[in-house]
Amino acid sequence: MRAVxxxxxxxxxxxxxxERPVPEPGDGEVRIRVAAATVNPTDLALRSGGHGxxxxxxxxYVPGMELAGTVDVAPAGxxxxxxxxxxxxxxxxxARGGAQAEYVVVPADSVTAVPDGMGLVExxxxxxxxxxxxxxxxxxxxxxxxxxAVTGAAGAVGGYAIQLGQVxxxxxxxxxxxxxxxxxxxxxADVVVPRGDEVASAIRLATGHGADALIDAxxxxxxxxxxxxxxxQVAAVRRFAGETERSIKIVLVLVRDYLHAAGKLAELAALAxxxxxxxxxxxxxPAAEAAQAHRLLEAGGVRGRLVLTF
Numbered sequence: 001m002r003a004v005x006x007x008x009x010x011x012x013x014x015x016x017x018x019e020r021p022v023p024e025p026g027d028g029e030v031r032i033r034v035a036a037a038t039v040n041p042t043d044l045a046l047r048s049g050g051h052g053x054x055x056x057x058x059x060x061y062v063p064g065m066e067l068a069g070t071v072d073v074a075p076a077g078x079x080x081x082x083x084x085x086x087x088x089x090x091x092x093x094x095a096r097g098g099a100q101a102e103y104v105v106v107p108a109d110s111v112t113a114v115p116d117g118m119g120l121v122e123x124x125x126x127x128x129x130x131x132x133x134x135x136x137x138x139x140x141x142x143x144x145x146x147x148x149a150v151t152g153a154a155g156a157v158g159g160y161a162i163q164l165g166q167v168x169x170x171x172x173x174x175x176x177x178x179x180x181x182x183x184x185x186x187x188x189a190d191v192v193v194p195r196g197d198e199v200a201s202a203i204r205l206a207t208g209h210g211a212d213a214l215i216d217a218x219x220x221x222x223x224x225x226x227x228x229x230x231x232x233q234v235a236a237v238r239r240f241a242g243e244t245e246r247s248i249k250i251v252l253v254l255v256r257d258y259l260h261a262a263g264k265l266a267e268l269a270a271l272a273x274x275x276x277x278x279x280x281x282x283x284x285x286p287a288a289e290a291a292q293a294h295r296l297l298e299a300g301g302v303r304g305r306l307v308l309t310f
Contacts, residue, residue, distance in 0.1 A: 003101035004290040004308065005060030009049035012294035017287065018060040023096050023105040030080050030108050031073040032088060036124040036284070037064045037099040039293040039306045040156075046092060047294065054093065062097025065090060065255070067104060068114060068123035069310075078108040085114040087269065089127035089259055100287065102310050110259055112266040115273035122279040123269070125156065125305040130268040130277070131258040133160040133215070136235040137168060139251040140213045144169030149203045149211035149227050152218030153189065154180040156280065156305050157237060161215045162187045163277040173206050175199045175218070183303065187278065203227035216240075280304030 005018035025031045043063040045051050054061055068087040074080040088111040092098025096105055114123045142148060148165045152158040153174035165172040166188045174189035177196075184192050193202035200223060204210050210229030215237070222242025228234060230246040240250045258264060271277045282304035285293050293306045 001102040002287065002310070003060070003062045003097065004064070004287055005062050005097070006047055007059040007061070009047065011048070012291040012298070014047065015291045015294065018062075020060070020062070020097070020101065022103050025073050025075055025078075025105045027075060028078060028108050029075065029105050030071055030078050030086070030088075030111055031103055031105045032067065032069045032086060032111070033072040034067050034069040034099065034102055034104055034310050035120040036069070036307050036309050037067040037101075037287075038124050038128070039063075039290070039297055039308060040065060040128060041297065042128075043092075043098075043100075044294055044298060051093075057093070057095060060097075061092070062099075062101055063092050064099030064101075064308075065092060066124055066127040066129070067099035068120040069104075072103060080108065080111065080113075085120060085123075086111050087114050087123040087127050087265070088112075089131060089255070089265065091256060091259060100290065100308055107260060109262045110265075112262050112269050115269055118269075118273060118279070121281055121284055121307050121309065124307055125279050125281060126268055126272060127265055128255055129156040129305070130160050130164075131261060131265060132157055132237060132253060132255045133164050134261075134264050134268065135255060135258050136161070136215050136237070136251075136253045137164060139253065140215075140233050140235055142168065142170055142213055145171065146212040147171045147173065147207055149207075149214040149224075150174040150189075151195075151199060151214065151216050151220055151224060153184050153187075153195075154303055155217055157215075158217040159187050159280060160277060161217060162189050164271075167271065167276055173203050173211060175202075180303070197223075200224050200227035282306050284309050
């Protein structure tokens, strides 16, 4: 089968189409014929070596953490039937590799059905980024009426943070460059503040005392702390840079903790089908153009997800 792979760390040029054996599912696993797989910042870090050595794995390494397609093989007891449209989350740090391949085998508890009326390209954008935000909100454990601030709100994680915050009954304050302000309002932010070096001050001004919690999708680290009230919380989607203050709790969000959270993924799919969260596709490219997708993402300014098709 064809897959996007690389044999050495480096820039986008190290990516190529490689041939790999079609994986065989075991008990409780599902083989999916992939239609679409996204390109995320974590894929860029994997390719460049930013995640460290891939110890115990043999090249070529296959990136990708989320996909959508149709069930190809589903052993008895897996809960799915051949031909069923599904989406899934997968870890690329395994011998089988990640999502960017024609066929991918995943545990059944990493899969959920794609609702009728939802395209597979759109569905592929939900598992990783959606579950990242669900994990963040579960860790923060805010109650209705509390205030959630979001940095990097125009990105995929930020957009889901706004909308899932609204679903949870939170008051959401989100940042935006002027060109993105209307988008952030459409996504449902209660207050939009300017993105930039003064975003923390703007959030604090909008709340009076600081937000109860903040999801730092822009990875600003300690620069966001003034936005949060004394004793509040910051959800960091990467390792937090700096030291905390004023008893603010830092929680590290690892989507790998929800690799087997099919129930939560099903809830996300239902919310998307009901129009309560928005699936945003920036652009689709054939898998053979994976290097170009990486270049586009590295250049910045992508709104929604870049999706590779197979």
